[in-house]
Amino acid sequence: MTASLFLPQPGQVPAARPQFTRIERVLDYIHTHLDEPLSLEQLAEQSCWSRWQLQRVFQHETGLTVAHYVRELKLSQAAEALLSGRERVLDLALCYGFGSEVSFSRAFKQHFGCSPLAYRKRGQRLGLSMPLVRAQTPQACASKWVQLRVESRPGFVLHGVKGEIRGLFAEDPDFHQTVPAIWRAAQAAGLPVTSELLGVVDVSAAGEALPYWAGVAATEEDPLPAGLSRLAVPSQEYAVLTHVGPIHQLAQTLNWFILHWLPGSHYRGLDGFELERYGPHFNGAQADARMEYWLPVAPCEG
Secondary structure, eight states: OOOOSSSOOTTOOOOOOTTOOHHHHHHHHHHHOTTSOOOHHHHHHHHTSOHHHHHHHHHHHHSSOHHHHHHHHHHHHHHHHHHHOOOOHHHHHHHTTOSSHHHHHHHHHHHHSSOHHHHHHHTOOOSEEOOOEEEOOTTOSSOEEEOOEEEEEOOEEEEEEEEEEEOTTSSSOOHHHHHHHHHHHHHHTTOOOOSOEEEEEETTSSSSEEEEEEEEEEOTTSOOOTTOEEEEEOOEEEEEEEEESOGGGHHHHHHHIIIIIGGGTTEEEOSSEEEEEEOTTOOTTSTTOEEEEEEEEEEOOO
């Protein structure tokens, strides 16, 4: 079978983690045995909890049930194998613990919205769930679990207002002030409120000042409103991170995302257009404010 992006690659030895909590031991066991049957009894034995205790603590800690988490990772790994290898659907079904091709295909369609063969034919990474990881941020008194996903997004046209920012790794970052100012300018220019507001950062630009657009997705046929500019964003695969918390904490989240998660993810970052995805009523001052950051990536070779 083609080496999975989720499992240690040949020649890699996972770093020792003597500080593992019980939940971390369970997660580590799941992540390194996805190509084996994983029963609740087996995982409870790894955790030294009873089945009931494991289910309760796991959901409290991660927000997911054990069965749902194991299944979504197995299906995501199978989806990756469909794209990167030539295994038969039956072989993948048996490899990931499904009793038959029919039961595997049914679960796959429920999760991804299409059959395994249709997913392979489409040839795009859509809805791939990454393993939960514990992320530390400087201002947090405790760690939190983060689960990323990998998505392909087709090219689209953006209508919005353009400005310039000095980003996270600039010598003198100013994005805390410039990004809100660009959004205010977009609102003043009559930017329509839709279900998805998009910030677009062109990180391929030379120099410390990066072009930034605040806008909404449109089509080629949509007329360009007065006061707005048009930007063509190409199709791309992204690693998608959900940030929950005040927007001023986003810099620490992105620092962890790019400097810590990405190097160990078996994906590599690409120069291109990074996306910020907001809901129509986003309020960055709220403690539970939620947005997504889309980072262009490609699988590492080998």
